[in-house]
Amino acid sequence: MITVEDLAWRAPGAARPLFEDMRWTLPAGALLLLLGPNGSGKSTLLELVAGIRRPIAGRARRAADSVLVPQRSRPAVFTVLDMVVMGRARRLGWFGRPGRVDRAAARAHLERLGIARLADRPFDRLSGGEAQLVLIARALLAEAPILLLDEPTSALDLANQARVLAVLGELRRSGLTLLVATHEPGALLALASHALLLSGRGGWSFGPAATIVDEARLEGLFGTPVQRLGDGPPGPVCFVPRLVT
Amino acid sequence: MTPMLAVPFGPSRSGESARVTVGDPSAHPWRTMWLWTLLLLFPLACLALSLGIGRLAVPPDHVAGILLARWLPIEPRWTEIEARVVEFVRLPRSVLALLVGASLGMAGAALQGVLRNPLVGPQIVGVSSGAAFGGALAILLGAADAGVMAAAFLTGLGSVVVVHGLARVDGAARPLTLVLAGVVVSAFAGALTSLVSWLADPQSTLAAIVYWLMGSVAAASFDEVGLCATSAILGGGLLLLLAFRIDLLSLGDADAAALGVPIEPVRWAVLAAVALLVAGTVAVAGVVGWVGLAVPHLARFLVGPTHGRLLPASALLGGGFLLLVDCAARTLTAAELPLGMLTALVGAPVFALLLRRGVRAGSLA
Numbered sequence: 060m061i062t063v064e065d066l067a068w069r070a071p072g073a074a075r076p077l078f079e080d081m082r083w084t085l086p087a088g089a090l091l092l093l094l095g096p097n098g099s100g101k102s103t104l105l106e107l108v109a110g111i112r113r114p115i116a117g118r119a120r121r122a123a124d125s126v127l128v129p130q131r132s133r134p135a136v137f138t139v140l141d142m143v144v145m146g147r148a149r150r151l152g153w154f155g156r157p158g159r160v161d162r163a164a165a166r167a168h169l170e171r172l173g174i175a176r177l178a179d180r181p182f183d184r185l186s187g188g189e190a191q192l193v194l195i196a197r198a199l200l201a202e203a204p205i206l207l208l209d210e211p212t213s214a215l216d217l218a219n220q221a222r223v224l225a226v227l228g229e230l231r232r233s234g235l236t237l238l239v240a241t242h243e244p245g246a247l248l249a250l251a252s253h254a255l256l257l258s259g260r261g262g263w264s265f266g267p268a269a270t271i272v273d274e275a276r277l278e279g280l281f282g283t284p285v286q287r288l289g290d291g292p293p294g295p296v297c298f299v300p301r302l303v304t
Numbered sequence: 305m306t307p308m309l310a311v312p313f314g315p316s317r318s319g320e321s322a323r324v325t326v327g328d329p330s331a332h333p334w335r336t337m338w339l340w341t342l343l344l345l346f347p348l349a350c351l352a353l354s355l356g357i358g359r360l361a362v363p364p365d366h367v368a369g370i371l372l373a374r375w376l377p378i379e380p381r382w383t384e385i386e387a388r389v390v391e392f393v394r395l396p397r398s399v400l401a402l403l404v405g406a407s408l409g410m411a412g413a414a415l416q417g418v419l420r421n422p423l424v425g426p427q428i429v430g431v432s433s434g435a436a437f438g439g440a441l442a443i444l445l446g447a448a449d450a451g452v453m454a455a456a457f458l459t460g461l462g463s464v465v466v467v468h469g470l471a472r473v474d475g476a477a478r479p480l481t482l483v484l485a486g487v488v489v490s491a492f493a494g495a496l497t498s499l500v501s502w503l504a505d506p507q508s509t510l511a512a513i514v515y516w517l518m519g520s521v522a523a524a525s526f527d528e529v530g531l532c533a534t535s536a537i538l539g540g541g542l543l544l545l546l547a548f549r550i551d552l553l554s555l556g557d558a559d560a561a562a563l564g565v566p567i568e569p570v571r572w573a574v575l576a577a578v579a580l581l582v583a584g585t586v587a588v589a590g591v592v593g594w595v596g597l598a599v600p601h602l603a604r605f606l607v608g609p610t611h612g613r614l615l616p617a618s619a620l621l622g623g624g625f626l627l628l629v630d631c632a633a634r635t636l637t638a639a640e641l642p643l644g645m646l647t648a649l650v651g652a653p654v655f656a657l658l659l660r661r662g663v664r665a666g667s668l669a
Contacts, residue, residue: 106561109562111561111562124564125564127561127562127563128562129558129562135554135555135609136608136609137551137555137609137610138608141551141609141610145548145552145555145559145563146563148549148552148560148563148564148565149563149564149565153545153546153549153570154545154546155548156547156548156612157548197563198562198563201563201564203564
């Protein structure tokens, strides 16, 4: 469970807070979609929930450990296996080193995500989708019940989006609590239980994904006409900008 | 998901095998074993060479006999002079060169990891010049070796803290900014060292300071070996214990934080260990530059980027390398060459190469 109480954040030097007086509760096992324009504080909110940043007011409480899957990692010269094993860092403590068990667990998670054959490749030679899956595998190795994902499908082609979405669906079914910041609500809508809209101008709204994510609200959020394609969920849905010609 | 798994990703297997690091245990267990055997033999071979060569050439069997005669009943076939030269002149000197090189190699590898910067070494980030100032000040005030080391540790640590603080924005420092901050702090520390030299008595302490600053293991004693070994074991041991955390920090602060690992305490622990290693070398051998910059790159090429392997490999290569350089320093010419001069002749071109490569790849600014 995640509880946010009177939470506020203002970027250093900014006049207005990105959001304030934010209050919501997310039950365990839920999948929360985080929507909002660029710079509206989605990544920051994930970091606040993760405890990496301190809010300027209020607090975000978690009932369990969380681990963040960053939008992208710096290019690293490590092999995929070395990279994934780093998910064990917190559990191993200051002086710990990953052993045979940890490596086996890392391989098991790579297997689970369907990328076992990448284990010995250098991480910086992977495609965007492969890298994203590796970062998810690394987060899973931390064995935290809460997973925070920052735009896991952005900059991925269709096949890689499908792989990441399939993995997210499986994680949801396995009982993890997921917070997913995204620019593409359509494909994730079928998986989501809740949604949080961030305007970036202080405003926010929280509610069940099925009712809160619609054309009118997205138009208000992004300030541009939006068209909904498809009639799901459960069927596929897509939101596209309506071009005024 | 299954049909998508059949889609081939990336280049073919044959194309990428060239990039697999030699030290990757999962890939080449036998090659890894051979590699580590060679890495271990390298400093030992250098040591054997170093004990034998010099103005008085001692044959290898005599060297072995002299060393083993302490514990084994061996009939001496060597001269008394040979025994004295090997045991009391060359042995402490060679072991000291090994320790200094190993310390600097480890310090450089750890710095390059935690600062995520291929261009740094103890000299670049100001630890060496800071430590030199502290050491010179201690000599001026008449301190013994341990006092010189303590002063060098404090000023060396202070320098790297200031450099890191100057260059850091939002927890990260750009590689070239860090180098420039190092230039600033090194220049300041250098000026302070000059001031100390100016204040020193030309009859006594000045010569000691100037000679010490040039970097040399020529006047090595077993006391100095003990001092340097202490800092090498404490500092190097701490770095080896932290090796996995250094891996994590080398990914970047964001990644480490995302995995719930505290960053700053680990970084300070590593910087303190580095300052201790460098202070140990500066106290006994003065400023020996460039070893800590160049050696980790060679080690990384051989054993890969994970610090559990990189740190020991850097220590072995650094120790052997500095011992070879010291052999050259005392045998190339009739008068002894300064150690720091020779390491700079090797290290500076390596730095130039890395700089050029980084600038071309656009990864520095």
